[in-house]
Amino acid sequence: MSNVALQGISKQFKQSIALRDVSFSINDGEFFVLLGPTGSGKTTTLRVIAGLEKQDEGSVSFDGHLVDKLVPSDRDVAFVFQQYSLYPTMTVYDNLAFPLRSPLRHLPEAEIRSRITKAAETLRISHLLERKTAKLSGGEMQRVSIGRAIVREPRIFLMDEPLSNLDAKLRESLRVELKHIQKTQASTTLFVTHDQIEALTMADRIGVLLNGRIVQVGTPHDIYDRPTTTFVAQLVGSPRINLLQATRDDLSLRIPNSTIKLPVPTTKNLPASFLLGVRPEDVRPSEGGTLVGRVGLIEPLGVETVIHIRSGEQSLTSIISGMTNLRIGDDVQYDIALDRLHYFDADGKRITVSQ
Numbered sequence: 001m002s003n004v005a006l007q008g009i010s011k012q013f014k015q016s017i018a019l020r021d022v023s024f025s026i027n028d029g030e031f032f033v034l035l036g037p038t039g040s041g042k043t044t045t046l047r048v049i050a051g052l053e054k055q056d057e058g059s060v061s062f063d064g065h066l067v068d069k070l071v072p073s074d075r076d077v078a079f080v081f082q083q084y085s086l087y088p089t090m091t092v093y094d095n096l097a098f099p100l101r102s103p104l105r106h107l108p109e110a111e112i113r114s115r116i117t118k119a120a121e122t123l124r125i126s127h128l129l130e131r132k133t134a135k136l137s138g139g140e141m142q143r144v145s146i147g148r149a150i151v152r153e154p155r156i157f158l159m160d161e162p163l164s165n166l167d168a169k170l171r172e173s174l175r176v177e178l179k180h181i182q183k184t185q186a187s188t189t190l191f192v193t194h195d196q197i198e199a200l201t202m203a204d205r206i207g208v209l210l211n212g213r214i215v216q217v218g219t220p221h222d223i224y225d226r227p228t229t230t231f232v233a234q235l236v237g238s239p240r241i242n243l244l245q246a247t248r249d250d251l252s253l254r255i256p257n258s259t260i261k262l263p264v265p266t267t268k269n270l271p272a273s274f275l276l277g278v279r280p281e282d283v284r285p286s287e288g289g290t291l292v293g294r295v296g297l298i299e300p301l302g303v304e305t306v307i308h309i310r311s312g313e314q315s316l317t318s319i320i321s322g323m324t325n326l327r328i329g330d331d332v333q334y335d336i337a338l339d340r341l342h343y344f345d346a347d348g349k350r351i352t353v354s355q
Contacts, residue, residue, distance in 0.1 A: 119147040
């Protein structure tokens with residue numbers, strides 16, 4: 001496997017700028033997730049790494065060696081697409097064997113059979129090897145698509161939203177399996193998604209992409225607990241983070257048009273007006289809570305419950321474990337975890353404070 005480095009990558013299509021000075025690295029054996037909304041430049045980044053698109057500026061390196069002049073076939077990467085891209089008239093075995101029978105590889109049939117057997121066992125599709133892919137379910141076809149990448153034993157796996165066409169339960173199952181495969185094979189993987197759950201559960205590190213720019217790179221813990229902008233804060237976490245206009249004086253923080261008042265941090269760099277971010281799990285209903293609101297809406301989800309708490313004209317989303325006896329219209333006491341607050345300036349950039 002290999003490490004990958006992108007340095008100052010920019011790419012423009014006619015009047016549309018797809019990538020703007022994108023720089024990040026992927027360590028050998030790392031599962032790196034590129035997270036961002038549709039149109040942020042995720043797929044273009046994959047295509048530049050694979051050599052399917054030529055960047056206008058910047059460089060791509062594998063193991064410290066520039067690969068910008070190498071054609072895709074010489075870069076030794078395997079691409080797994082959102083669409084399965086299988087040959088419907090071929091059996092699963094022949095689909096898996098297809099990239100290995102390329103004239104560029106010259107692999108003996110015994111080696112091809114060995115690789116297919118190993119990949120099929122890993123993906124639990126051994127019983128499907130003689131079946132035509134046209135007769136497979138969506139989940140089975142995606143397993144075959146992933147298997148076709150695995151048998152190549154490439155330097156780098158590039159995965160472009162491979163789970164997005166699957167139903168929720170199958171997506172969850174394949175997430176676990178794909179992460180297990182990646183770890184057991186120690187494969188260098190770049191996985192593209194717009195799904196924050198996939199990013200948080202699968203990644204060793206995440207790169208957040210917006211409008212063709214990398215806005216933050218870090219571990220799932222970094223991205224969730226120390227978002228550098230309000231965009232990143234809102235991108236990860238479900239329910240979404242509470243973002244409230246706030247003011248401060250010498251004694252307290254206040255949320256206008258509400259009864260919410262909190263101790264002021266000791267930091268000197270917090271402006272008089274700012275955005276306060278509160279994760280829903282940090283709004284904690286409890287008897288004896290120092291704040292009081294009214295239940296505006298309840299969403300029971302079984303393992304947890306989402307509660308919308310009204311305070312004056314403001315609303316806070318809270319999430320608690322299990323079910324609740326609260327009802328819409330009830331008064332509710334709650335606390336806010338002061339050591340878990342997030343502060344952002346008027347431009348949406350994180351302000352570092354101490355409590």
